[in-house]
Amino acid sequence: MIEKNIYSYNEGDGKNKLLLGGKGANLCEMTQMGLNVPPGFVITTEICLKYLDTKTLPVGLMDDVKHHIKAIEKSSHKGFGYAHNPLLVAVRSGSSISMPGMMDTILNLGLNSLTLLGLIKETGNERFAYDSYRRFIQLFGKVALDIDDEHFDKHLNIVKKRVGAAEDVDLTATDLKEISQLFLDVVKEQTGHDFPDDVYEQLEIAIKAVFKSWGGKRAIDYRRQFKITPEMANGTAVNVVAMVFGNMGNDSATGVGFTRNAGTGKNEMYGEYLVNAQGEDVVAGTRTPKAVQEMEQEMPELYTQLVDLRNKLEKHYNEVQDYEYTIEKGQLYCLQTRNGKMNATAMVRTSVEMFQEGMITKEQALLRINPESLDQMLHPRLDPTHSAKSLATGLAASPGAASGKCVFDADRAEIQGNAGEKVILVREETKPEDIHGFFTSQGILTSRGGKTSHAAVVGRSMGKPCVAGAKGIAVNIKTRQAIIGAQVLNEGDVITIDGTTGKVYLGALPTIKPEFTDELKTLLSWADEIAHLKVLANADTPTAAHKAVEYGAMGIGLCRTERMFNDVDRLPIVVDMILAEDLKERQAKLDELLPIQRGDFKEVFKVMSPRPVTVRLLDPPLHEFLPTEIHLFEDLETLRQLRSTIKGMEIFQFSRDIPANLHTQHANPFMSEDALNKVIAKKAKMLKKVRELYEVNPMLGHRGVRLGITNPEIYAMQIRAILEAAAECIKENITINPEIMIPQVITAQELKRVKKSVDRIQKDIETTQNVKLKFKFGTMIETVRACTRASQLSEVADFFSFGTNDLSQATFSFSREDAENKFLPEYNKLGIFQDNPFEVLDIQGVGFLMRKTVKWGRQTQAGLKMGICGEHGGHPAAIRFCHHIGLNYVSCSAPRVPCARLAAAQAKLLENDYHLLDE
């Protein structure tokens, strides 16, 4: 069989992108669909490889090219190199994988001293012809003859200066003619040869140049960077295609379109066009294009053709198309089509409607949407048309945009927020005692802390936008100012924060509201039908539980009881519990907390009924509920000074200088000296306790089940609150599925110990309340030792839940907060890591352990229920991995639930394509 080196668009296989490149194959396909595509042909990628290997074109190739040019001449009624009605061609690269800008293209090839005259005559536009000519000479010179742009630009600029032309468009035909001649001289000067006047010589040089660009440094680096292997793309094809012109008069035009509305997804004509113009004119923005609907009036017949083109494209590709066309003298040419990239709203709507129209299956409807993009629909976002410059940038800690007045403490945020003002809480960092300020703020901005800082975590859990660790901002609580470079923000100044990008702006910027559309609900219901993984939410309060249900969570996979401690009516009791001098005093405080927690649990159970609710017992170290040492120290200094200089009512005038958190600790401007003394005594006690609880590495300290074991009274209270809440629900005939989960476990001994306490309390409640309690008892898997002991832990636990935040930290031996502000950016820059392992699950390390753990855990208990509740649980790549290793559920923050539901379905649909690296 003789190898075929060149395919006319009439014959090339539209699917064979490896051989013909993406562009070539696509043009073949469109041609064969019967669309009016400018005639052309494609030289295969195999020729490219041969050329790069031997440095010569195969014998006879150019004869073959000539043969195909003849065919173009015939179908276009134009002549290549002819003075009359000259054929000009574009020579375009195109490999199987799009590598935008990496390889070369030459337009208007075929122009020379002779054909130029033909072009002038044909178009009646001398300026256009010379402009095309000088552009062709420079582009050809650069791409094919290796002449630097600067040699051309020098002459261009001299002429422009001389004739007083500010821009290229100010140049006349005469100017451009002169420039063309100067450019021809440049070529002679730089290469020692005349610019090739022979059009086939031009063509041969151009083809070789395009082939060469595949082996250029730029292209090689690009392929390395994006890991494009020879199996994926090997060599570039060359397309030689007749030029068409949309600027040949008022019966000519150029335009772009989407087959559906790219903004809303509505099934309607959508796009813009310009009469008597080239594609360049649209891009340059010198003329304002018209909406495609106007064409119906202006060029009714062509409009009908365009509608037909659009219908054919969608029918053929079964996907929204983004297409380009040119009308040359009343003739509509389709130049290009590709799958349309649209916003999430449009993607979702078209998915649902295309299924309803029978164009695609449900599976296709689900697979064509990037799950991450759904986020756009669920948070208020900045109107993308805004042009404001950001003041500062921090970490994108909790998505969404919000505007409001700066306030510098939680008390003021509460007062002003409750008074109906929109405020942004601005702090160096936040602590649990600031929590009441979160409820009434539109968003939170901090100058310290990472994506797992208090502000970030609470922001996410409440669905409030948060920008954290915006280092450029100096927050001064005493002067109540935030200083950003030369800009001073006073309390009350309005700012906008964008938690999706981490940017901070002055003033109120326009935002777009979130939209949980009916189409999205429909789409996600299809996802749920298909997915194997259940999608649960991390939610800590009844309010958050409501939100979780709204987003379609199938339960709560992580209810952090400490978040319940943080509320403004509980924290003082928690603090007193921690400060207790003895067990009796502590128990008294726990007894106060019991009904509060029970009430919360009951409410959460009710909201979620009949879905499962996994409650995690207390996890953080106790000192996290207290202010920091330095804060307390400073507070005490201030208070003692106050006491020594003023009394009673006079404190009022100083209250502005008192650090905000004083207020929550019951100091207020109207208190008596006695009362002040009490506050001081309390603060002193807190300071002592904080010092006692000091830990060198708080992440590696006295927390989780370790705290539950050394202070069994705390877990006992929580267990009782959960089970009593369950008992109340049962008595009210509410179907519930509670689960108790233990954090930080490293050995089955710990689980057994807590289980004993659970058993005891269960028995007590069952006996005294005459109910039968049914619940699960499980463990977080967030320490490495828990992984290694999985087969022992599964003897005690009913379920495992991977806590990949802590597990990642333990696996990497660095903490998120210490890494993100120090070496992690450098590691990413150097390519040591591709990602931040606290955002993107590290499949090779952490994932490796998870996979082993699943195996070891199910060795003992074959059907062991397993899930993930770390932050990774809401990310599509992690979800795919979790599906692959056989987890039963993922749990993530409520606003990530829709994304996770879609990703879970995609994981199932794509499960056979999943391959782990390094396996």
Next chain:
Amino acid sequence: MIEKNIYSYNEGDGKNKLLLGGKGANLCEMTQMGLNVPPGFVITTEICLKYLDTKTLPVGLMDDVKHHIKAIEKSSHKGFGYAHNPLLVAVRSGSSISMPGMMDTILNLGLNSLTLLGLIKETGNERFAYDSYRRFIQLFGKVALDIDDEHFDKHLNIVKKRVGAAEDVDLTATDLKEISQLFLDVVKEQTGHDFPDDVYEQLEIAIKAVFKSWGGKRAIDYRRQFKITPEMANGTAVNVVAMVFGNMGNDSATGVGFTRNAGTGKNEMYGEYLVNAQGEDVVAGTRTPKAVQEMEQEMPELYTQLVDLRNKLEKHYNEVQDYEYTIEKGQLYCLQTRNGKMNATAMVRTSVEMFQEGMITKEQALLRINPESLDQMLHPRLDPTHSAKSLATGLAASPGAASGKCVFDADRAEIQGNAGEKVILVREETKPEDIHGFFTSQGILTSRGGKTSHAAVVGRSMGKPCVAGAKGIAVNIKTRQAIIGAQVLNEGDVITIDGTTGKVYLGALPTIKPEFTDELKTLLSWADEIAHLKVLANADTPTAAHKAVEYGAMGIGLCRTERMFNDVDRLPIVVDMILAEDLKERQAKLDELLPIQRGDFKEVFKVMSPRPVTVRLLDPPLHEFLPTEIHLFEDLETLRQLRSTIKGMEIFQFSRDIPANLHTQHANPFMSEDALNKVIAKKAKMLKKVRELYEVNPMLGHRGVRLGITNPEIYAMQIRAILEAAAECIKENITINPEIMIPQVITAQELKRVKKSVDRIQKDIETTQNVKLKFKFGTMIETVRACTRASQLSEVADFFSFGTNDLSQATFSFSREDAENKFLPEYNKLGIFQDNPFEVLDIQGVGFLMRKTVKWGRQTQAGLKMGICGEHGGHPAAIRFCHHIGLNYVSCSAPRVPCARLAAAQAKLLENDYHLLDE
């Protein structure tokens, strides 16, 4: 075959401890060796189990017992229950595993109103007879009849009070006769029956009581606690053995002996005896026993017999024996023998000598010694005879005892130490800047910090005793006092610290010098011949390298370069390097450090030639080289106050109040105001830097290779120093084997990056110095991710070294310092952990990972060299595990090297007996 229920000592199988119990088997063995053992028999453990099952003795058993009693009567010429020459017996429990104090024994059984008279007549000692009688009644009453001691004690006390007897020994025969009667009445009162007068009835009740004690709560708890399974011990045997009395006149005696000197191991008679006495008299201490040598004069014939007994015992058991004997009327009875427990010196000497005498093999010589015990020989230790009460207890952070005057800062320690005084450096905690004080101190005492605190780690590495974290001590630097409860230690007061126990004493206590004896050297050379694991030392300086060689280290497995930074002539340069404003300034400081590090490396290489030396590049975070924030803050406050109130020379009088570390930072009492200003400026700069470098979790921060990658100039300097030192050695014809090791690695990318730098520097040195460098390049395995990526890391690394300190922390997700002072003691108390995982390698978790890592690492590189250099590397259990999983070496602190060498040999010898739990 008819089951045999009772074995006479003449016929029982001396090896069958499961059936006869340890004591019974041993008595059988001695009897059959021809030793004069009191006649007796043993009822098997099988009978015990049957009895516990059916609650009755097998039919005919008591007949069988009678039959055996007759045999005793015959051989002892005494009669059981006879008035003339009555036979008394002891009824003793004895299972195959010794459970001291857990089961019951009854002595003098066979006494009743009739035999009592015979005993009086036979002994001529009425008091002895009544004393024996009342003791028998009480013991029998308690053990066999369940009568509480209080009922007997009540009467005893009444009589004692009435006759004015302070102690039991003050009671006369008449008193004891009265008491015996009262005791008989107690039995009647409490049981409703007369005390059994029939001796066979006594015997039957006693046998049943002993059997029952196997199933008692005490014994069951004990077996659970010590994990004694039924395979190890099942039921107790009962020994019935004729009583012999050493108090029947001057031809009677009782004594104990070792077959060799238990203190020195010398092959000589060793022991003590008392004429006309019982074992009790020796224990009570009312009479002073004589050295066995005196018996040669006093009872020459019996002495000859005793020498013969001793020889026979050793010859038979091939082990030093600890034996007990009684001489009754000129007749020597051997009552018991067991392997002698001796101190390390004696164990080592006897091992070597018994091999030389042909008694044991080298293997046996090695196996009979507990490797841990060698520590005793290598550190000065407190004379065990001291009776001082400790003032306080801290952590046993670095073994050995030392006395000296308290000093409260490193400068003073240096001055006084250099002046020839013995000082103990007492601090709240130490920092690198205190290092010069370590060199000149006898030991270090701190009130804060754990076993991995600076003081502890440096203390161990220098072999200086250290007690760390002695919380009871309040150190006040300003007043230069340490307050321990009511005791105030002023500077200059002498204290003694025991780093082996963690105790602190007032005054200078007597100590015993360490002794690295010739026998120990011999023994360890045998160990080296047998062991598979090489034993290397962790040593950071030339001095430490010398010590390592002394202890027989086969190389250095961990040379921590940061320790070289800590020396007093380097630290200021290191600090300046850290404070550098730009790379140029930093490089200048690194250039200063280069020759210093090169010199150190060269010296270490020379000392260790031709052994391997593994140099680990910088590991700790940079802030560890700076004082703490609070210290700097306080220093600055003090200095600024000084500046504002006094000038120049007048500073002197205040210098006592300046925190000690000021001095090392170049402040001194005689400096000018200008100089003071400079110190202040420097301190302010340091404070700024410390704040910049602040980390929330320093163990999880910017350290190890992460620092090496973000600041490549630091590693480059260290690599150059190592390779230039190597080049110099090569040119001086010194055989060296350097290795470069990278800490904290988590991905092969990091290794590759550092390797590039190594290659570049190597090439540069090889070219400019015309040498050929040969060295290894390897990685620490101290992060979990490194474990999971072992097969990738082994593509780059020539060797792996497990850093089990950090790896344990990462596996458990808690840090040593935060665990040891908080929840770990509670965990141990509750039995959740058996051990402290930072001391005893956690085989199930950390070990599990190590085992997998070895497998994964050698998948890529079959012969990959692997070792361990964490603190566990010197502990026998960990060494056994390391041998089991196929490591090539262990590396530990120099003083642990002898222990490790012995343990490595034992690991090899016992390799077939090794079984991991949970496998």
